[in-house]
Amino acid sequence: MQNNPTPFYNPLLSYEENYQHGPFGDFSNAAPSTEQNKETERFLNLEVNLPFGIPAGPLLNANFIKAAFNHGFDLCVYKTVRTRAQASHPLPNVLSIHPAGQLSANIDTVLADTNYTMPLSITNSFGVPSYNPDIWQPDLADAVNAAQTGQYVIGSFQGTAGNESCIEKDYARAARLVDETTVPILEANLSCPNEGVNKLLCFDFNKVERIAKEIKNAVPDKPLFLKLSYFADDNAIFPLLSKLDGIVDGYSTINTLSARPVTANGEPALGLDRPTGGVCGEAIRWAGLEMVDRLARLRTRLNNHFAIIGVGGVSSTAHYQAYRSAGADVVMSATGAMWNPQLALEIKSNLNG
Ligand SMILES: Cc1cc2nc3c(=O)[nH]c(=O)nc-3n(C[C@H](O)[C@H](O)[C@H](O)COP(=O)(O)O)c2cc1C
Known part of the structure; x- marks a missing residue:
């Protein structure tokens, strides 16, 4: 990895400024020409160059997606969209965090600042902003059209509470709007950490089942x-997998682990109204790997062949391989890719070499 890489998403700028002026660093230049993988791999019913990409979040719009495709990320998730506009939280949205080792899943308190030191862990806090569908629909369609052979866009979306009589209807509406752009794969975000740690949708199994069924009815x-x-x-998730058996095609995991980012003075680093934030990067890789391993084991137990997208702390070829060995069909990197836009090309070159 370069010593002082410029991230393609600038954490010092607002979400809107990144949306308008990004991507930055290497992603704003043409990619160096490199040999592509000769052998493709099968993912669902698609041929993909390398099952590696960038998960929902850092690819804000078609400009970011085009840059990611040019730099060899073959599966790119367009940032989670909603059925109506929602503003981003104010700055700071991304801070470096410095846990002593790996983060626990028990909302640890961690020092946060703007020293983005490697190996990098960050907290992100946006509140899942979205533009109106009349803006993101044509832009997402443009991103879908930018895919070259063996590359695909995944459309991430979520419902908004209070939008309609119940949230599952808004999820279904969002799915329909995303489907209209001809994006080939859908991903429903049920795990946004910034909407309240204790009310992550994915922990309410009956609601998840209703949401998944509504989406499938809307876009079968x-x-x-x-x-x-x-x-x-295993026991905490097995009932959910059983309920969704035959309804969904796969799972993407993990989103983030929640923590309490604080300044050197012990003040909430994201602001008094945001005491917790989702953590991504190096400190959560153990949790992503554990979840992939768990899902792979449970899919054998269920005799179900759902696909697994492994996410969390990937910043090297060895991490990519660890996820594949754990059972991931696809591996994705957000934090690692943001600070190393050459990551996909590096992994391809290492695997080919
Ligand atoms: C800047 C940023 C924005 C994110 N926004 C979203 C989002 O809108 N929807 C979502 O499902 N996940 C979002 N995530 C979570 C990532 O998709 C991913 O699950 C998480 O960052 C862990 O991967 P990593 O360790 O490679 O960063 C975001 C992550 C980052 C860094």
Whole structure:
């Protein structure tokens, strides 16, 4: 990895400024020409160059997606959209955090600042902003059209509480709007950490089942992934997988682990009204790997072949391989890719070499 890489998302700028002026660093230049993988891999019913990409979040719009495709990320998730506009939380949205080692799943208190030191862990806190569908629909369609052979966009979306009589209807509406852009794969985000740690949707199994069924009714013919958080043991998640057996096509996991980022003075680093934030990067890789391993084991127990997208703390070829060995069909990197836009090309070159 470069020593002082410029991230393609600038954490010092607002979400809107990144949306308008990004991507930055290497992503604002043409990619160096490198040999692509000769052998493709099968993912669902698609041929993908390398099952590696960027999960929902850092790819804000078609400009970011085009840059990611050019730099060899073959599966790119367009940032989670909603059925109506929602503003981002104010700055700071992204801070570096410095846990002593790996983060626990028990909302640890961690020092947060703007020293983005490697190996990097960050907290992100946006509140899942979205533009109106009349803005993101044509832009998402543009991103879908930018895919080259063996590359695909995944459309991430979520419902908004209070939008309609019940949230599952708004999830279904969002799914329909995303489907209209011809995106080939859908992903419903059920694990946003910034909407309240104790009310992550993915922990309410009956609600998740209703949401998944509504989405499938609305868009029956497209693969559907659910973005899940970390579950601490097999028994905690097995009932959910059983309920969704045959309804969804796979799971993307993990989103983030929640923590309390504080300044050197012990003040909430994201502001008094945001005492917790989702943590991503190096400190959560153990949790992503554990979840992938768990899902792979449980899919054998269920005799079900749902697909697994492994996410969390990937910043090297060895991490990519660890996720594949744990059972991930696809691996994705957000924090690692943001600070190393050459990551996909590096992994391809290492695997080919
Ligand atoms: C800047 C940023 C924004 C994110 N926004 C979203 C989002 O809108 N929807 C979502 O499902 N996950 C979102 N995430 C979570 C990532 O998809 C991913 O699950 C998480 O960052 C862990 O991967 P990593 O360790 O490679 O960063 C975001 C992450 C980052 C860093």
